[in-house]
Amino acid sequence: MIAELGHFALALALALSIAQSFVGLLGARWADARLMGATGPLAAGILIATGGAFACLIWSFVTNDTTVANVVMNSHSAKPLLYKVSGSWGSHEGSMVLWVLILALCGGAVAAFGQGLPSVLHARVQAVLALVGVGFLAFILATSNPFDRVWPPAPDGQGLNPILQDPGLAFHPPLLYLGYVGFAVTFAFAVAALLEGRVDAAWGRWVRPWALAAWSFLTLGIALGSWWAYYELGWGGYWFWDPVENASLLPWLAGCALLHSAVVVEKRDALKTWTVFLALLAFGLSLLGTFLVRSGVLTSVHAFANDPARGVFILGLLGCYIGGGFALFAWRAAAMVPTGIFAPLSREGALVLNNLLLCSLAAVVLAGTLYPMFADLLLGEKISVGAPFFNTATLPLVVPLVLAMAVGPLLPWKRATLWPALLRLWWVALAGVGGYFGCLAIAGARLGPALGFAAACWLIAGAGADISDRLALFSRPRAAWARAKGLPRAAWGAAIAHAGLGVMILGLAGMGLATDRLVVLHPGESAELAGNTYTLRRIEDVNGANFTARQAIIEVSRQGQPRVVLAPQKRNFPLARMTTSEAAIHTTWLADLYAVLGEEREGGAVLRLHHNPLAPWIWLGAAIMALGSALSLSDRRMRISAPVRKLAKEAVRA
Amino acid sequence: MSVSPGPRRRILLFAPLGIAAAAGAGFLVMLRGLSSGAYNPKGVPSALLGKPVPEFDLAALAGADRPGLTAAMLRDLDQPLLVNFFASWCVPCLIEHPQLMRLATDGVPIMGIAYKDKPTEALGFLRKHGTPYQRIGVDLPGRVGIEWGLYGVPETYLIDRHGLIRWRYAGPLTEDVVKADVAPLLRRYA
Numbered sequence: 001m002i003a004e005l006g007h008f009a010l011a012l013a014l015a016l017s018i019a020q021s022f023v024g025l026l027g028a029r030w031a032d033a034r035l036m037g038a039t040g041p042l043a044a045g046i047l048i049a050t051g052g053a054f055a056c057l058i059w060s061f062v063t064n065d066t067t068v069a070n071v072v073m074n075s076h077s078a079k080p081l082l083y084k085v086s087g088s089w090g091s092h093e094g095s096m097v098l099w100v101l102i103l104a105l106c107g108g109a110v111a112a113f114g115q116g117l118p119s120v121l122h123a124r125v126q127a128v129l130a131l132v133g134v135g136f137l138a139f140i141l142a143t144s145n146p147f148d149r150v151w152p153p154a155p156d157g158q159g160l161n162p163i164l165q166d167p168g169l170a171f172h173p174p175l176l177y178l179g180y181v182g183f184a185v186t187f188a189f190a191v192a193a194l195l196e197g198r199v200d201a202a203w204g205r206w207v208r209p210w211a212l213a214a215w216s217f218l219t220l221g222i223a224l225g226s227w228w229a230y231y232e233l234g235w236g237g238y239w240f241w242d243p244v245e246n247a248s249l250l251p252w253l254a255g256c257a258l259l260h261s262a263v264v265v266e267k268r269d270a271l272k273t274w275t276v277f278l279a280l281l282a283f284g285l286s287l288l289g290t291f292l293v294r295s296g297v298l299t300s301v302h303a304f305a306n307d308p309a310r311g312v313f314i315l316g317l318l319g320c321y322i323g324g325g326f327a328l329f330a331w332r333a334a335a336m337v338p339t340g341i342f343a344p345l346s347r348e349g350a351l352v353l354n355n356l357l358l359c360s361l362a363a364v365v366l367a368g369t370l371y372p373m374f375a376d377l378l379l380g381e382k383i384s385v386g387a388p389f390f391n392t393a394t395l396p397l398v399v400p401l402v403l404a405m406a407v408g409p410l411l412p413w414k415r416a417t418l419w420p421a422l423l424r425l426w427w428v429a430l431a432g433v434g435g436y437f438g439c440l441a442i443a444g445a446r447l448g449p450a451l452g453f454a455a456a457c458w459l460i461a462g463a464g465a466d467i468s469d470r471l472a473l474f475s476r477p478r479a480a481w482a483r484a485k486g487l488p489r490a491a492w493g494a495a496i497a498h499a500g501l502g503v504m505i506l507g508l509a510g511m512g513l514a515t516d517r518l519v520v521l522h523p524g525e526s527a528e529l530a531g532n533t534y535t536l537r538r539i540e541d542v543n544g545a546n547f548t549a550r551q552a553i554i555e556v557s558r559q560g561q562p563r564v565v566l567a568p569q570k571r572n573f574p575l576a577r578m579t580t581s582e583a584a585i586h587t588t589w590l591a592d593l594y595a596v597l598g599e600e601r602e603g604g605a606v607l608r609l610h611h612n613p614l615a616p617w618i619w620l621g622a623a624i625m626a627l628g629s630a631l632s633l634s635d636r637r638m639r640i641s642a643p644v645r646k647l648a649k650e651a652v653r654a
Numbered sequence: 655m656s657v658s659p660g661p662r663r664r665i666l667l668f669a670p671l672g673i674a675a676a677a678g679a680g681f682l683v684m685l686r687g688l689s690s691g692a693y694n695p696k697g698v699p700s701a702l703l704g705k706p707v708p709e710f711d712l713a714a715l716a717g718a719d720r721p722g723l724t725a726a727m728l729r730d731l732d733q734p735l736l737v738n739f740f741a742s743w744c745v746p747c748l749i750e751h752p753q754l755m756r757l758a759t760d761g762v763p764i765m766g767i768a769y770k771d772k773p774t775e776a777l778g779f780l781r782k783h784g785t786p787y788q789r790i791g792v793d794l795p796g797r798v799g800i801e802w803g804l805y806g807v808p809e810t811y812l813i814d815r816h817g818l819i820r821w822r823y824a825g826p827l828t829e830d831v832v833k834a835d836v837a838p839l840l841r842r843y844a
Contacts, residue, residue: 284674322678330668377693
């Protein structure tokens, strides 16, 4: 019954979305206030229907309804409640329902926060969002119904992949989807602007918070995924340039470019065509990722339900949205007259440079990801493009990007001279040089990590220089506190996000100095790594909720002083017939001590020991970046972007 | 500033659509190929294709009544043969086992290599399900598997009469694979 209700709710959401797209587009075309006014309530209706469907899905998982095929395939009564709930979006079908739910949430948010939007723009945005929803709801109902029944009911579910039973992964997909789907809103704004043939500063003000929100969720989602790979997969790595990882990185890069170029639209009324293009591109790359992961056209360590029939459907959707968006772009973008003329050396010039570099990075990653597939298709060659290509091809783009990141914020709008900005950066440059030689002094002749430390110091100090410059900390220190309070949160947010990248690069550079050892130890024996002594005490059996495990007890000491006990496990899940390895990680500010238990041999155990300097800073940096953009989002200027609503409020107060 | 855009700008505006369309067409061909088998992203060919088998010398499986296997025995053959890596602990090996038995009764010579498997357990496996192999080598440390570039078990190689590796299949041999690949290849290299 509940499952049928969920199925019905999905169909209802589809019907409402179809209605919404007609009401919105026609209402905007005829300038019919009643039709346009209906888009808000319709968005709420779509949200309620998809929310109901999602609730039904969760209900089926929590009650372990074994007449629902999706539950049988992906759940089990013995699973902890959290993973029953997260299992509802762990499968292909369930994740698609989550996808449309987040899309509906975005539609609802546009309706709720968008009362100040011009009603024509609002109606068109809602219509485009609903059109996207129509495609994906039809996809779910036609090819991936999560509420399919099985009869007779199975005795119990078939469990979920134990690797996925992890809090990190439980929240990785929702965050990632919030990012992907958030770009649907900027896409909708871009399409609405193309239909209208007009982009102005107000449009930029509206697009920026959405780009910012989507980008910070995507940042968190990618970071969580990479962290999960680091601690759960037990490979000791954090980023593998796997096609599926690249698929999430692409919209991140395009979105990063978008939120910077939207500033130029807002402040200088320039760069409009380009910004519209980026908004289309960011969502297009999000969809491309969905397609690559789910159609089975590529090999990856990440597996979803790979099905060519579904692939054709998704490709059709891609054709409609990306093809439609770009066709509209080709047809209408010429109508958008470039107005702003600006000097290359200015804040907006620096932002253009940022966009060029970020888009080149995206192009490199895209080419590296798709090249093996197209080489196979066109030339019949089997090639794999791996980390060496990506590392060497992205480095020449990342270096100028990092250099410009500290300089750009110090340049004034319209016209600038480079020299004063560089003069204010002398101590920042000194910090960078200090980082370089500091690393050389500590770690020896390791040029790559040393460059990383230099870049990190340059960025963090650069963010400090940006803030101190705005506060006039050195020229008028007394007034600094008053200025700090008056400084817009967007400025703080930008500086914090830039510093966050610096912190992340610090972690990456530290990981460049990581060392590891593969040893066979018998109980009582020890091995040395990076100044620490790892002594294997014993190997024992332990029992978990739904697994049994072998566990090694390793004492770590430094210069005779005991530091910590690591207990890596090899878990065996009898239900899923899988063995996973649970790395033991001891995190400190300076380094992660990381141990993995391998096979056992003649009373001894194969142990892989890693010493990962500064590893946690990678994810700390990502969190700081997301925090910076959240701070930026809370800026008053973002909220007063709705002048009408503000007026209305003041009227009420009066 | 002129309102009508220049032709170069026009072309630029069409570029994203063109690139997206070309990529979309490529993806469509890939999807078509996926269902017909013409495009397979997972089918990485063996680096050993067209090359002689790597040197190795494996002892026989005690108690199985079959001689051991060396690289020298895979040169200058009367007819093409199959080399099959198996293990008693591998479930897919059990799935492909009936196909191997059928091939063996049809007169196809099959050489077995027990990969990382205890001899007693490998012997138990063959006693229980039947022995399709003419010769069996025991690769307990898995070193020969590394030499051959093994993905995992089961994995099957086709060796032609000159001792060159002609075909590799990672995964269980199903009836379809035997019909579509093994049988034609055996005829071709006969």
